[in-house]
Structures are given as structure tokens and as C-alpha cells.
Amino acid sequence: MIASLGAIPPIAIGVLPVPITLQSLGVMLVGLMFGPKRGALACLTFLTLVAAGLPVLAGGRGGLAVFAGPTAGYMLAWVPAAYCTGILAIQAETLQRPLVRGIAYLAANIVGGIMVVHLGGILWLAAASHINVTTAMLGSLAFVPGDLIKAVLVVVVVQRVEGMLTLPRL
Numbered sequence: 001m002i003a004s005l006g007a008i009p010p011i012a013i014g015v016l017p018v019p020i021t022l023q024s025l026g027v028m029l030v031g032l033m034f035g036p037k038r039g040a041l042a043c044l045t046f047l048t049l050v051a052a053g054l055p056v057l058a059g060g061r062g063g064l065a066v067f068a069g070p071t072a073g074y075m076l077a078w079v080p081a082a083y084c085t086g087i088l089a090i091q092a093e094t095l096q097r098p099l100v101r102g103i104a105y106l107a108a109n110i111v112g113g114i115m116v117v118h119l120g121g122i123l124w125l126a127a128a129s130h131i132n133v134t135t136a137m138l139g140s141l142a143f144v145p146g147d148l149i150k151a152v153l154v155v156v157v158v159q160r161v162e163g164m165l166t167l168p169r170l
Contacts, residue, residue, distance in 0.1 A: 002026035002046045002078075003056040010058040016139040017070045018125065021058035025150040027078045028113035031085025032105060032158045039082035047075060073124020077117045085112030102155050109151035114144070 005026045010019030031039035046056065055062040057075075066072065085108045092104030118140055126136040 001030055002043070003049070003054075006056050006058045006060075008058065013142050015142050016125065016136070017129065018074065018121065018140075018143075019058065019071075020143060020146055022150070023058055024074075024078075024113060024117055024147060025154060027082050027117065028085055028109045028151060028154040029157065031082035031112055032089045032108060032154055033161065034082075034086065035090060036083045036086030039086040040079050043078040043082045047078070050075070068128075070125050070128045071121070072128070074117055074121035076124070077120025080120070081112045081116040083112075084116050085109060088112060098159060102159055105155045105158060106151055109154055110148075113151060113154070114147045118143070118147075 002023050005022040008022050010021045012019050027043060030042040033039075034042060049056055050062050050066060051064055053063045057066060066075070088108030088111060089105060092101050092108060095101040095104055122133060122136045122140050125131070125140075126133045129136070
């Protein structure tokens with residue numbers, strides 16, 4: 001899922017040396033659909049494929065060198081992000097009303113898929129690029145509107161899939 005979203009070219013925004021990609025949507029999706037353990041394992045498997053040199057990141061990138069670049073913190077944060085999103089999804093699935101459950105899923109995506117990813121990304125970016133954390137944080141605000149749109153799209157997809165089959169989250 002995450003690899004297929006890497007086929008869509010990244011969009012450079014110029015504020016930071018980090019492009020906009022759809023792969024963070026995939027992280028939210030696997031966390032919400034697969035649960036904490038399988039979602040985190042899916043991300044870890046993906047990162048292993050990247051480390052092995054497969055060009056599965058947006059822009060056809062792959063290999064160990066990407067783990068030394070400015071985007072590495074975002075990618076490494078995908079594992080705990082999917083886990084956090086999955087934990088919150090398990091809590092949300094107990095809610096009976098679809099609208100309330102959808103709002104809880106959105107909150108799970110915001111906490112796990114946006115906040116956790118940005119925390120890891122900002123800290124790594126500041127260290128790797130030798131800029132202060134405040135500058136990295138302010139620059140990352142450019143990603144938030146798109147991330148919120150991705151979070152909503154993931155909720156719509158997951159609720160549609162839930163309407164068709166049961167998702168066992170582990």
C-alpha cells in the first residue's frame with residue numbers, strides 16, 4: 001500500500017528539504033485498517049525494502065543513504081505512527097454510531113499519522129540540517145493542510161471497507 005503510493009511523484013515545496021508525498025496516507029491507512037501490530041510491521045517491512053535498495057519511496061528513491069538524509073525522521077516515525085493509530089483505532093471501533101466512530105478515527109489519524117510523524121520528522125530534520133527545532137516546526141506547518149485532507153480520506157476509505165467486511169485489528 002505504502003509502496004504503491006510512492007509511485008506518485010513527490011512535490012517539492014521549497015520551505016524545507018522534505019517533499020509532499022502520499023506515502024503518509026498509506027501509513028495512516030495501514031495503522032487504521034491493520035491495527036497496531038500489523039500496521040507497525042507493515043511499515044517496518046516497507047522500511048526494510050527501502051534499506052535493501054528497492055526504489056519504493058516517492059521519486060523512486062531507496063537504499064541506505066535515504067536514512068541519513070533530512071527525510072529519514074519522517075520515515076522512521078512511520079512505525080510508531082502506525083502503531084499509535086492502530087491502538088486508537090481499536091478504541092474507536094467500540095463506538096456504535098458511524099459518525100462518532102469516524103470522528104474517533106480522524107483523531108487517531110491526527111495523533112498517530114500526523115503528530116507522531118511530524119515529531120520524528122522535525123527532530124531529525126533539525127539535527128540533520130543543522131537548523132533549530134522552531135524553524136523546522138514552522139516549516140513543517142506547510143504540510144498540515146494536506147495531511148488533514150489525507151486523514152479525512154483515510155477515514156472515508158476505512159468506513160467504506162468496514163461497511164463491506166470486518167477488519168480484525170491486532
